[in-house]
Amino acid sequence: MxxxxxxxxxxxxxxxxxxxxxxxxxxxxxxxxxxxxPPLREQAEIQDAWTQERRDNIPKLLTKYGIDAWLVSQREYAEDTAFWSLKWAQEFSSRRRTTLLFLANPSDDTPYSYKWVDNKGTMWAELRDVLEAQNVESIAINNHSLIAFSSGLHAGELEAIREGLGEKWASSLVAEPMLGVEYIGTMPAxxxxxxxxxxxxxxxxxxxxxxxxxxxxxxxxxxxxxxxxxxxxxxxxxxxxxxxxxxxxxxxxxxxxxxxxxxxxxxxxxxxxxxxxxxxxxxxxxxxxxxxxxxxxxxxxxxxxxxxxxxxxxxxxxxxxxxxxxxxxxxxxxxxxxxxxxxxxxxxxxxxxxxxxxxxxxxxxxxxxxxxxxxxxxxxxxxxxxxxxxxxxxxxxxxxxxxxxxxxxxxxxxxxxxxxxxxxxxxxxxxxxxxxxxxxxxxxxxxxxxxxxxxxxx
Known part of the structure; x- marks a missing residue:
């Protein structure tokens, strides 16, 4: 037939x-x-263990995408989308200006992550000192125009970052959308x-x-x-x-x-x-x-x-x-x-x-x-x-x-x-x-x- x-x-x-x-x-x-x-305290401990596991993988992610540092900065109630996957369980929002910095290859005895909570603008000098000491050439920020998980940086905060970093470091800012996507998308075991x-x-x-x-x-x-x-x-x-x-x-x-x-x-x-x-x-x-x-x-x-x-x-x-x-x-x-x-x-x-x-x-x-x-x-x-x-x-x-x-x-x-x-x-x-x-x-x-x-x- x-x-x-x-x-x-x-x-x-x-x-x-x-x-x-x-x-x-x-x-x-x-x-x-x-x-x-489980009780709230136990929930927080569980979530923070997951967050620590993910954070510890950030240097490898930065190396994978050829980036020296990742800067996530926000004001209270104007958080970057990535902030919610980077924060600890007892944090319900950013406070004042909350700025996070992660390094791909920190030198000996240097932590790979930094956090500033600042309302006076004094943190910018400390941030520049870290970048200088670590010889950073590229700094990823989350300002991609079309991918939500890599575009959470608010426009006003971007202006503040550029002003706070100064011309030298502002010229090192780059967008790498897969950084935020892979960090958020990867599930801890x-x-x-x-x-x-x-x-x-x-x-x-x-x-x-x-x-x-x-x-x-x-x-x-x-x-x-x-x-x-x-x-x-x-x-x-x-x-x-x-x-x-x-x-x-x-x-x-x-x-x-x-x-x-x-x-x-x-x-x-x-x-x-x-x-x-x-x-x-x-x-x-x-x-x-x-x-x-x-x-x-x-x-x-x-x-x-x-x-x-x-x-x-x-x-x-x-x-x-x-x-x-x-x-x-x-x-x-x-x-x-x-x-x-x-x-x-x-x-x-x-x-x-x-x-x-x-x-x-x-x-x-x-x-x-x-x-x-x-x-x-x-x-x-x-x-x-x-x-x-x-x-x-x-x-x-x-x-x-x-x-x-x-x-x-x-x-x-x-x-x-x-x-x-x-x-x-x-x-x-x-x-x-x-x-x-x-x-x-x-x-x-x-x-x-x-x-x-x-x-x-x-």
Missing amino acids: KLDIRTVAFFSSLFAVAAAHENQATTKWPTPEYHTL GRAEWYRRLQSTVWAAISEAFSEKVITPGTTTTDDVRWWLREKLQQMNYTTWFHPDVMIVDETTWESDPIQTDPPRRLIRYGDMLHVDFGLTALGLNTDTQHLAYVLHPGQTEDDVPQGLIEGLKKGNRLQDILISQMKVGRTGNEILKAALEQMHNEGIEGKIYSHPVGDWGHSAGPLFGMFDLQEGVPVIGDLPLLSNTYYSIELMVRHFVPEWNKSLNFPLEEDVMWDGDAAARGDNPWKWAIGRQEKFHLIRTPAEASENIRGDL
Whole structure:
């Protein structure tokens, strides 16, 4: 039988989804559970150990990029973006003028880092003396025009630096965007255990939010669930870096960039497919997760979830696999995006990829793999190289036709991955799920005797 290109693509996609389904059937992810944060003093000790590990690596970073010194200076409440990853846990802001200097190759008995807190301008002479004694020729500052993690130096502070340094040293100022990007994007080894705990807490909160404990069809709204998630975090002394998004998925959901619109407040009903976008913040770390749920009709079980929805989720899992397989260290974000989209199209999958680094920030330092409205590549940030020892949010969506509803729907998913150095040393794929990934719908169950007078639109 002669097959045309479309037929080959269809069967390739079908076989890929089936294979993924077969593999996933034996996957056993850890049962998610809530993790209580330690006392504040202990949290500070944990965070400061991570910060010290990162700071100790700065001389190597400077040498890597051929820079003699790194100057990070700011006024109170006008901090450089990099300051938040350089500060100690008990620092809540810079004080007066807070100036940090790091050296690549300090001479014997000379520290590699200096800090001045000054309100009189006397620190400039001391700074110049250090530069002179260390024979510094290049001084990196964070004033790149397009990369946030390397552009945190305020314009007024730059003027103050130039005046304070004088003509000789001001002429040595240079911009090296990868310095800030790599410092912030590189994760200390000790963070891994706590990052998994935070992910477990996220999964536990989503599992509870997307259950009959929180949702009563015909009574609960999407906004109720959003605020429940916020309150849950507050009760546990966590917070979040954005207000959670909870929405009912229909044929119009995610047709435009979701960041441009606030999800409407809607009543949850039987037969609805639900979506959540949720990230918590603790210990200087951030997570980012998107899951899907289905509201069963009274008396229904997992076996009653429409098969079209199940296949849409599995297709999303397949696109996750495709993207991770293309995440090669040293490739640019745009190269990874292009390769993943080509493989996606060759397998007959329709979708979008818009993944990003995560860690110190929800959208952290490193290359982007697409944006919702930039599937041809992301200028500047998409051209950064992928680094090892970092965390990523694998954020994407597929579009899939659901026969039971005679509609095509978008299936957005997001899970965080972490770098596994041991796997990399073995030649295996080093990107591992922080705790796992969603492969089954969260289910909102209702007893068989409950009223069915509230039904979904679909």
